[in-house]
Amino acid sequence: GGIITQTPKFLIGQEGQKLTLKCQQNFNHDTMYWYRQDSGKGLRLIYYSITENDLQKGDLSEGYDASREKKSSFSLTVTSAQKNEMAVFLCASSLGGRRDTQYFGPGTRLLVL
Amino acid sequence: AQKVTQTQTSISVMEKTTVTMDCVYETRDSSYFLFWYKQTASGEIVFLIRQDSYKKENATEGHYSLNFQKPKSSIGLIITATQIEDSAVYFCAMREGTNTEGADRLTFGKGTQLIIQP
Numbered sequence: 001g002g003i004i005t006q007t008p009k010f011l012i013g014q015e016g017q018k019l020t021l022k023c024q025q026n027f028n029h030d031t032m033y034w035y036r037q038d039s040g041k042g043l044r045l046i047y048y049s050i051t052e053n054d055l056q057k058g059d060l061s062e063g064y065d066a067s068r069e070k071k072s073s074f075s076l077t078v079t080s081a082q083k084n085e086m087a088v089f090l091c092a093s094s095l096g097g098r099r100d101t102q103y104f105g106p107g108t109r110l111l112v113l
Numbered sequence: 114a115q116k117v118t119q120t121q122t123s124i125s126v127m128e129k130t131t132v133t134m135d136c137v138y139e140t141r142d143s144s145y146f147l148f149w150y151k152q153t154a155s156g157e158i159v160f161l162i163r164q165d166s167y168k169k170e171n172a173t174e175g176h177y178s179l180n181f182q183k184p185k186s187s188i189g190l191i192i193t194a195t196q197i198e199d200s201a202v203y204f205c206a207m208r209e210g211t212n213t214e215g216a217d218r219l220t221f222g223k224g225t226q227l228i229i230q231p
Binding site for chain 2: 041042043045048050056058096098099101103104106107
């Protein structure tokens with residue numbers, strides 16, 4: 001088995017601030033993902049990466065940057081936090097095959113004051 | 114473009130009964146994979162069960178099973194003998210099998226909240 005760790009668990013930021021979220025996995029998975037979930041809503045894909053140093057845009061990439069520093073880690077940066085923004089950011093990973101399931105981290109809860 | 118729709122926003126059933134959650138999908142791909150995930154109140158998301166489009170048999174996993182109706186592009190999740198701890202939000206998702214664009218992406222539905230009453 002393996003685990004996905006996301007840091008921090010909670011993030012409170014100020015309007016306009018650049019905020020970075022981190023994700024680590026020890027599954028040795030090739031593909032990693034960042035999703036955003038707003039209260040009571042589904043998951044929207046922000047960025048994903050199929051291998052180290054690869055980066056693919058999702059449906060919600062505007063306003064975000066991402067970095068796959070190494071196979072086990074994937075970072076997401078909110079380039080300019082929006083006032084009153086509140087969401088959960090979920091990291092996931094998978095082996096990369098089409099039938100392979102994604103495993104999710106516990107999430108980072110963001111609140112912008 | 115692929116699309117996944119869950120029309121039921123919320124379902125409430127009594128404990129120990131059977132419940133079915135609906136999901137319909139759109140794809141032009143001849144091969145695809147369908148997944149169901151569960152998100153608990155703590156926010157944890159776990160994989161439940163998968164159906165491969167080329168398989169005629171409905172997938173089963175413990176007290177979860179699928180009702181795969183390919184002509185209707187439908188993949189219902191059936192939970193038998195429901196327990197209080199089955200209360201959660203259930204997401205349906207799809208990945209296309211041969212389309213190279215966005216091959217590594219899952220498309221999620223908006224979820225169905227299941228409430229199990231004692």
